[in-house]
Amino acid sequence: MLRDITLGQYYQADSCLHRLDPRVKLIGTLAYVISLFLFKNITVYVIAAVFLWSVIKLSKVPFSFMVKGLKPVIMILLLTVVCNMLFTPGTSVISFWKITITYEGLKMAFFMTIRFIMLIVGSTIMTLTTTPNQLTDGLESLLAPLNKIKVPVHEVAMMMAIALRFIPILMEETDKIMKAQIARGADFESGNIIKRVKAMLPLLIPLFVSAFRRANDLAMAMEARCYRGGAGRTKMKPLIYKISDKKALVCVGIYMAVLIAGGILGNRLPI
Amino acid sequence: MAIIVNKLNYNYNDGGKTTQVLKDISVVIPDGQFLGIIGHTGSGKSTFVQHLNGLLKAGSGTVYYNGEDISDKDYDLKKLRSKVGLVFQYPEHQLFEVDVFKDVCFGPRNLGLEEKKVQLRAFAALKQVGVPEELFYASPFELSGGQKRRVAIAGVLAMEPEVLILDEPTAGLDPKGRDELLEQLAKLQKEREITIILVSHSMEDMANYAERILVMDQGSIVLDGTPKEVFAHDKELEEMGLASPQVTYIMKELKKRGFSVEEKVTTIEEAKKEILNSFKRKVAGC
Numbered sequence: 001m002l003r004d005i006t007l008g009q010y011y012q013a014d015s016c017l018h019r020l021d022p023r024v025k026l027i028g029t030l031a032y033v034i035s036l037f038l039f040k041n042i043t044v045y046v047i048a049a050v051f052l053w054s055v056i057k058l059s060k061v062p063f064s065f066m067v068k069g070l071k072p073v074i075m076i077l078l079l080t081v082v083c084n085m086l087f088t089p090g091t092s093v094i095s096f097w098k099i100t101i102t103y104e105g106l107k108m109a110f111f112m113t114i115r116f117i118m119l120i121v122g123s124t125i126m127t128l129t130t131t132p133n134q135l136t137d138g139l140e141s142l143l144a145p146l147n148k149i150k151v152p153v154h155e156v157a158m159m160m161a162i163a164l165r166f167i168p169i170l171m172e173e174t175d176k177i178m179k180a181q182i183a184r185g186a187d188f189e190s191g192n193i194i195k196r197v198k199a200m201l202p203l204l205i206p207l208f209v210s211a212f213r214r215a216n217d218l219a220m221a222m223e224a225r226c227y228r229g230g231a232g233r234t235k236m237k238p239l240i241y242k243i244s245d246k247k248a249l250v251c252v253g254i255y256m257a258v259l260i261a262g263g264i265l266g267n268r269l270p271i
Numbered sequence: 272m273a274i275i276v277n278k279l280n281y282n283y284n285d286g287g288k289t290t291q292v293l294k295d296i297s298v299v300i301p302d303g304q305f306l307g308i309i310g311h312t313g314s315g316k317s318t319f320v321q322h323l324n325g326l327l328k329a330g331s332g333t334v335y336y337n338g339e340d341i342s343d344k345d346y347d348l349k350k351l352r353s354k355v356g357l358v359f360q361y362p363e364h365q366l367f368e369v370d371v372f373k374d375v376c377f378g379p380r381n382l383g384l385e386e387k388k389v390q391l392r393a394f395a396a397l398k399q400v401g402v403p404e405e406l407f408y409a410s411p412f413e414l415s416g417g418q419k420r421r422v423a424i425a426g427v428l429a430m431e432p433e434v435l436i437l438d439e440p441t442a443g444l445d446p447k448g449r450d451e452l453l454e455q456l457a458k459l460q461k462e463r464e465i466t467i468i469l470v471s472h473s474m475e476d477m478a479n480y481a482e483r484i485l486v487m488d489q490g491s492i493v494l495d496g497t498p499k500e501v502f503a504h505d506k507e508l509e510e511m512g513l514a515s516p517q518v519t520y521i522m523k524e525l526k527k528r529g530f531s532v533e534e535k536v537t538t539i540e541e542a543k544k545e546i547l548n549s550f551k552r553k554v555a556g557c
Binding site: 173176177179180181182183184185186187201202205206209210 | 321324326349352353356357359362364365366367377378381382412426427430
């Protein structure tokens with residue numbers, strides 16, 4: 001079940017997008033997300049869709065893989081569509097009983113859906129082409145200025161990296177403990193809610209104990225290698241902007257310029 | 272009345288890639304046997320034993336327990352799991368109760384027994400694995416590694432299984448703890464006439480305790496026989512990344528150097544006898 005969530009999963013491939021500096025990808029994604037909310041007309045979405053499509057092609061990640069990532073959010077999407085259709089005031093298109101579907105509502109729902117899908121697919125591309133470690137490295141480097149106002153950026157990034165690293169380990173551990181308790185006659189599937197919550201205890205307690213034990217071991221191992229936090233720490237693979245990264249930044253800049261121009265022009269045209 | 276495995280196959284799916292973990296495993300395990308399973312890491316040992324109590328579902332093939340197909344829709348898996356007890360690797364990681372005694376009670380209580388019986392079984396199981404009484408009401412998290420291991424094994428034993436499967440029960444124990452534990456298992460097998468299936472990396476343990484050994488490699492059973500038969504294939508074992516017990520190598524080397532000893536020896540006891548006999552013959556020959 002958990003495996004179906006592509007959001008936050010890495011897809012191994014060799015593409016120019018994979019090789020890009022994580023900072024560029026973070027900035028690019030941020031710019032892209034902002035661009036989706038700047039204007040509300042067809043021209044902008046067409047430009048964004050073309051941009052998104054070329055990025056998908058560049059990433060060498062199968063499109064079906066991204067669609068899979070959309071599945072868990074379909075319910076939320078449907079809910080927003082229905083709400084928008086029903087509760088937006090305006091000129092009515094169809095009305096029966098107490099329900100009125102308005103032209104404005106349909107338009108709103110349509111734009112919301114497109115925005116939402118493009119938003120998710122866009123950010124999924126970032127996580128699909130960037131390993132969690134690169135991502136935290138990129139975030140740390142981008143947020144470094146916050147150090148001046150005493151935000152422990154390195155520590156936060158380290159926590160993120162550790163948390164991401166431990167997800168698969170703890171999933172495996174859960175599976176193992178679950179099996180061990182089933183072998184001792186535990187039943188996780190039948191009974192009412194209270195019974196089921198109670199049945200989780202033999203699973204959760206060993207899981208927490210093991211998480212604490214692992215945390216302790218890791219802290220020891222870090223201590224043994226003289227880890228003392230971010231101050232004065234250098235990196236084995238420091239992030240350096242390459243020519244391709246600069247090109248990518250220029251591309252994002254051009255995209256933003258085209259989109260803003262298109263948006264202003266599109267607003268003048270009557271839809 | 273036995274476990275019969277017929278052409279068992281199991282595939283593991285991970286992101287589109289399918290690996291065959293078990294290939295056409297067929298084996299009969301009679302009641303009361305002390306069976307050893309050895310194999311390199313990733314040879315499918317652990318996956319195989321998880322099929323025996325229905326924790327994993329076979330891709331194809333069947334497992335029969337006492338003549339019944341355990342994959343039948345109306346087969347009572349919960350009952351099977353009370354008959355075929357499985358002790359996982361590092362079983363101490365499954366302990367969760369506030370004290371040792373309560374933790375051991377978990378299994379038999381899940382069987383729906385009355386409270387008195389539950390406690391009697393827990394008491395007996397803890398005694399059998401040699402946990403001293405003063406530790407019964409200690410927190411399981413305060414015990415030493417070896418004691419934790421015993422408590423966890425007692426937790427499965429208290430369900431009074433007819434077959435006890437142990438996946439590397441001695442991993443991480445000191446030599447004394449290891450010997451004691453195996454000694455107690457052998458005693459259990461004799462006294463209660465249960466089947467014991469031991470998955471292990473230690474050839475010495477296998478030679479000392481197992482009546483029969485299965486050798487697994489890349490998901491299939493490649494050798495099956497008594498320790499003497501299996502350890503005679505030392506070249507093949509080495510190719511699989513395994514080996515014969517060290518004492519077998521010593522006896523081979525002795526024979527090569529001209530001592531008249533039997534080389535198919537797997538335990539230190541036998542080796543001692545052989546060497547003494549060889550000297551006796553020499554003295555008598557003089």
